[in-house]
Amino acid sequence: MNFTFTQDQLDFQEAIASMLKSEVTADTIRARWSAEAGLDDAFLAQAHELGLNSMLVPEALGGLGLQATDFILLAEACGEVALPEPVVESVMVSTPLLVDILDQGLGNADVQRVIDAVLAGEARVAVGHSINPCINYADSADWFLLADGNSVYLVPRDAVTLDAKKSVDPSRRLFTVSFNPDSQFLVADGDAGASLQRATLNRGALATAAQLVGLSKGMIAQSVQYSSDREQFGKAIGANQAVKHLLADVAVQLEYAKPVTYRAAYTVGVSPTRADFAVSHAKSAAARTALMASRNCIQVHGAMGYTWECDVQIWAKRAWALAREWGDEGFHNNRIHEWLLRKNALLGPEFTFGRGSLTDVA
Amino acid sequence: MKLSFTAADEQFREEVADWLNDNLQGEFAKVRYRGGPGDEHHFVDERKAWERKLAEGRWTCIGWPEEWGGRAASIEQQVIFHEEYARAGGPGRMGHIGDTLTGPTLLAFGSEAQKAKYLPPIRNGEAFWSQGYSEPGAGSDLAAIRTRAVFDEATGQWQITGQKVWTSLAHESDYVFVLARIDRESKRHHGLGFFLVALDQPGVTIRPITQLTGTAEFNEVYFDDAVCSADDIVGAPGDGWKVAMGLLGFERGVSTLGQQMLFQTELDEIVRIAKGNGASRDPDIRQRIAEAHIGLRTMRYNSMRMLSGGEDGSLSREAMIYKLYWSSWHRNLGKLAMDVLGPEAELVEEGPYELNKLQSLFLFTRADTIYGGTNQIQRNLIAERALGMPKEPRGSAK
Numbered sequence: 001m002n003f004t005f006t007q008d009q010l011d012f013q014e015a016i017a018s019m020l021k022s023e024v025t026a027d028t029i030r031a032r033w034s035a036e037a038g039l040d041d042a043f044l045a046q047a048h049e050l051g052l053n054s055m056l057v058p059e060a061l062g063g064l065g066l067q068a069t070d071f072i073l074l075a076e077a078c079g080e081v082a083l084p085e086p087v088v089e090s091v092m093v094s095t096p097l098l099v100d101i102l103d104q105g106l107g108n109a110d111v112q113r114v115i116d117a118v119l120a121g122e123a124r125v126a127v128g129h130s131i132n133p134c135i136n137y138a139d140s141a142d143w144f145l146l147a148d149g150n151s152v153y154l155v156p157r158d159a160v161t162l163d164a165k166k167s168v169d170p171s172r173r174l175f176t177v178s179f180n181p182d183s184q185f186l187v188a189d190g191d192a193g194a195s196l197q198r199a200t201l202n203r204g205a206l207a208t209a210a211q212l213v214g215l216s217k218g219m220i221a222q223s224v225q226y227s228s229d230r231e232q233f234g235k236a237i238g239a240n241q242a243v244k245h246l247l248a249d250v251a252v253q254l255e256y257a258k259p260v261t262y263r264a265a266y267t268v269g270v271s272p273t274r275a276d277f278a279v280s281h282a283k284s285a286a287a288r289t290a291l292m293a294s295r296n297c298i299q300v301h302g303a304m305g306y307t308w309e310c311d312v313q314i315w316a317k318r319a320w321a322l323a324r325e326w327g328d329e330g331f332h333n334n335r336i337h338e339w340l341l342r343k344n345a346l347l348g349p350e351f352t353f354g355r356g357s358l359t360d361v362a
Numbered sequence: 363m364k365l366s367f368t369a370a371d372e373q374f375r376e377e378v379a380d381w382l383n384d385n386l387q388g389e390f391a392k393v394r395y396r397g398g399p400g401d402e403h404h405f406v407d408e409r410k411a412w413e414r415k416l417a418e419g420r421w422t423c424i425g426w427p428e429e430w431g432g433r434a435a436s437i438e439q440q441v442i443f444h445e446e447y448a449r450a451g452g453p454g455r456m457g458h459i460g461d462t463l464t465g466p467t468l469l470a471f472g473s474e475a476q477k478a479k480y481l482p483p484i485r486n487g488e489a490f491w492s493q494g495y496s497e498p499g500a501g502s503d504l505a506a507i508r509t510r511a512v513f514d515e516a517t518g519q520w521q522i523t524g525q526k527v528w529t530s531l532a533h534e535s536d537y538v539f540v541l542a543r544i545d546r547e548s549k550r551h552h553g554l555g556f557f558l559v560a561l562d563q564p565g566v567t568i569r570p571i572t573q574l575t576g577t578a579e580f581n582e583v584y585f586d587d588a589v590c591s592a593d594d595i596v597g598a599p600g601d602g603w604k605v606a607m608g609l610l611g612f613e614r615g616v617s618t619l620g621q622q623m624l625f626q627t628e629l630d631e632i633v634r635i636a637k638g639n640g641a642s643r644d645p646d647i648r649q650r651i652a653e654a655h656i657g658l659r660t661m662r663y664n665s666m667r668m669l670s671g672g673e674d675g676s677l678s679r680e681a682m683i684y685k686l687y688w689s690s691w692h693r694n695l696g697k698l699a700m701d702v703l704g705p706e707a708e709l710v711e712e713g714p715y716e717l718n719k720l721q722s723l724f725l726f727t728r729a730d731t732i733y734g735g736t737n738q739i740q741r742n743l744i745a746e747r748a749l750g751m752p753k754e755p756r757g758s759a760k
Contacts, residue, residue, distance in 0.1 A: 133705050166710045168721060174709070232503035235757025242738035295693070298728050302501055302736060303528050306729045308572035317574075320700070321708050328704065330644055 005073065013073035016050065024081040026311040032084055033170045039085050039140055048121035052091055057099055062119050072210050072265035079214025082315050084171035086137050092207040094125040097145055097200050107187040110154050114143050128177055129200055131327055134165050138175035148181040151189040152196050155179050169317035199272035204326035205283040206268050209261045212286035212322055216254045216293040219315045223247055223297040246296040253289040260285045277339040280332035287329050290319035367438060375442045381419050382450035397454030398624060400726035402579040406534050413457045413487030423461045423485045431485035437669050444620030460484035460491040464539060467609040471597045494526040494540035494583060502739050505550040509585060511542035511557060519589040520557060525582060532581040533568050535561055541606050544599050554602030558594040565589060575725045576715035618665045622658060628723055629654055632699050641702045650698050657691045682748050686740040689730040696727035
C-alpha cells in the first residue's frame with residue numbers, strides 16, 4: 001500500500017499550478033465577468049498544449065493513458081485559483097464518458113470523431129445530468145452528452161436549445177439545455193445508459209470535490225496573508241488566537257478532506273460505477289470544508305470580507321455553487337447512510353481498501 | 363416574574379396594530395416588508411415619506427419625552443411597538459439612527475440649543491442621520507481613529523478632515539455624527555470630540571461601497587475641511603469617547619424584539635418553501651428547522667429577560683451575549699434557507715445581480731457576524747467584561 005503521490009505526479013502538479021497562478025488571477029477572473037464569451041481562449045490553448053485534454057484518454061485512443069489519481073492534484077490546483085472554465089469537468093467527466101462509450105462498444109460514428117477533436121483541442125464537450133438543473137459554460141461547448149431517462153445522447157451544438165440562467169457566482173455561465181431525444185443522437189440506453197450516468201455522477205462529484213479542496217486552500221492562503229497585514233490594537237489581527245483558530249479549524253478540515261478525495265479518485269479510476277461510497281464521502285467532506293472556509297475566511301477579512309471589491313467573494317461564491325453541483329451534502333450523506341446500513345455491509349478495517357471493499361472489482 | 367403584558371399594554375398593542383394596518387395602504391402598500399437588512403437601498407424616497415406619515419401619527423421617537431414630541435413610552439410599550447411594526451411589515455426605518463442613537467445622545471449630553479435645533483426634524487421624519495465611527499484603520503479598534511477636528515478661531519467653526527467607512531446610508535442622510543481627534547498628541551480614547559456634521563457641504567464626499575450582494579448600503583465618507591459650527595460639538599472637547607460610549611449604551615435592545623419578528627418571518631418563509639418542494643421530508647432539514655425554531659424562542663425569552671432588568675442603561679451579562687447569539691443563529695438560518703432551496707439556491711433573477719429574498723438573506727448574514735463588533739470581539743467582551751478574565755494584551759506598535 002502506498003497512499004502518496006509519485007515525484008512525477010507532484011512535479012506535474014507544480015508545473016500546472018505555477019502556470020495557473022500566473023494566468024488565472026482575481027483580476028483576469030473579474031475581466032471574464034464582463035467579457036462576451038467569459039472564457040480565456042489563450043489559457044485554454046495553453047492547457048491543451050500541456051496535455052490536459054488527453055491525460056485520461058487511453059493510449060490506444062491516442063491519449064496519455066493516465067488515471068484519475070494522476071489528475072486529481074491538477075483538479076485541486078484549478079480550484080485553488082478559482083479557475084472559471086470547466087477544464088476539470090471536461091478532463092474528468094465528459095472525456096471519460098466518451099471513452100466509456102467507445103470501450104463498451106456503444107455509440108455511433110460521432111463518438112470517435114468527437115474524441116479525436118477533443119484530443120486535437122478542437123472541440124469542447126459538456127455533460128448534462130438530471131442531478132444538475134444547469135450546465136456551466138454550455139454556450140462554449142461544441143457537443144453535448146445529455147441524458148433522457150436511462151438513455152444517453154451525443155448531440156451537436158446546433159441541435160440543442162440553450163436558455164441562459166444567472167448564477168450567484170458571477171464566474172459561472174449557466175444554461176438549461178433542451179434537446180429532442182432523436183435516435184440519430186442516441187449512444188446508449190437501458191442498463192448500459194444507466195450505468196454510464198452513474199459513473200458520470202461519481203466523476204462529476206469527484207471533480208467538484210477536488211476543486212472544493214483547492215478553493216479552500218486558496219481562501220486560507222488569502223486569509224493568512226490578510227490577517228498578517230491588517231493591524232488593529234497595534235498588532236496584526238492574526239496575532240489574536242480568536243482569528244488564528246478560525247483558520248486553524250479550516251486547516252484541520254482541509255487536511256482531512258484531502259486523503260478522502262484522493263482515495264475517491266483511486267476508486268473512480270478503478271471502478272467508477274462502484275465508487276458511490278468513496279465519492280460521496282469525498283464530496284461531503286470537501287463541501288463541508290469549503291463552506292467552512294468561505295464562512296471563516298470572510299469573517300477573518302472583517303467588513304472588507306463582505307464587499308464586492310474583496311477577492312474572497314470569488315472563491316466563496318464558487319464554493320457555495322460547487323457544494324451543490326453533482327449532488328448537495330444531503331444527497332451524498334444519504335448515499336453514505338444507504339451504503340452503511342446495507343445488509344451485510346463490509347465495514348471492518350480489513351475492508352478499508354482490500355478484498356470485498358468497493359475498490360475491489362475482482 | 364410575570365410573563366404577560368398588562369391590559370393597558372395590550373390595548374396599546376391594538377392601537378399600534380390598527381394604526382399600522384390603516385396606514386400601510388395605498389401609496390405605502392408597496393413598502394411593506396421592504397428596506398430591511400440587505401434591502402435597504404430600495405424605496406428610499408417612499409420610506410422617507412413613510413417616516414413623515416409615522417410622525418403624523420406620533421409613532422416616531424416614541425421613547426423620547428413628551429416635551430420633544432415623543433410618547434415617553436415604557437420599555438414594554440416600545441417592545442410592543444417594534445413587534446407590531448415588524449408583524450405589519452413596516453418598512454426598514456430610515457429614521458432609525460436619529461430616533462434611537464442621535465436623539466437619546468442629545469437628550470443625555472446635548473445643550474438646549476442642540477436639542478432645539480436637531481430633535482424636532484428627527485421627530486418629524488424630516489432629517490436623517492448616519493453614524494461616523496469606523497475608519498479604515500479603526501474597525502474593531504475604534505479608539506485608533508485618526509479623523510481630525512481643528513477649531514478655526516477666524517471663522518468660529520470646527521474643521522474636520524479624515525475618512526469614515528462602513529457608514530450606513532450616508533448617501534441618503536442629511537447628517538452624520540463624527541467621532542474625531544481634537545488633540546493631535548492625544549492617544550486612543552483621550553482627546554476626542556463628538557461632532558454633528560451636515561453632509562450636504564463642499565468638504566464632504568460620499569462614495570458607496572458595493573457589498574458581495576451587489577448592493578450598496580454603506581459608504582466611505584471623506585471629510586476635507588468639512589465644517590460645523592462651534593455649537594455642534596456634543597459635550598466638552600475631549601469628552602467624545604464618553605459621549606460615543608454612552609450612545610452605544612442607549613441601544614438597550616428594545617428593537618431586538620422587532621428584529622426577532624423579522625427572523626420569524628424569514629423562518630416561516632423557509633418552512634413554507636420546505637413544505638412546498640419536499641425538503642421538509644429530509645430528516646436533516648427537519649432537525650435544523652426545529653433547531654432554528656428553538657433558537658429563536660430562546661432568543662426571545664432572553665430578550666424579555668434582558669429588558670426586564672435595571673433601568674440604568676448599563677449592559678448586563680445577558681445583553682452582552684445577545685449579538686453573538688443572534689448573529690450566529692441568523693447565519694445558520696441563511697445556510698438552512700439555501701439548503702432548503704436545493705440546486706435553485708444558485709440561480710439568480712435575470713438583470714444586473716438581482717438576488718431573491720433568501721439569497722440576499724444568506725449573503726447578508728455573512729455580515730451579521732462582523733458588523734457592530736465581530737463574533738471574535740464579542741467573545742472577548744464576554745470573557746473580559748462579563749467573566750472578568752484577564753485582558754488580551756495590546757500590541758506595542760504605533
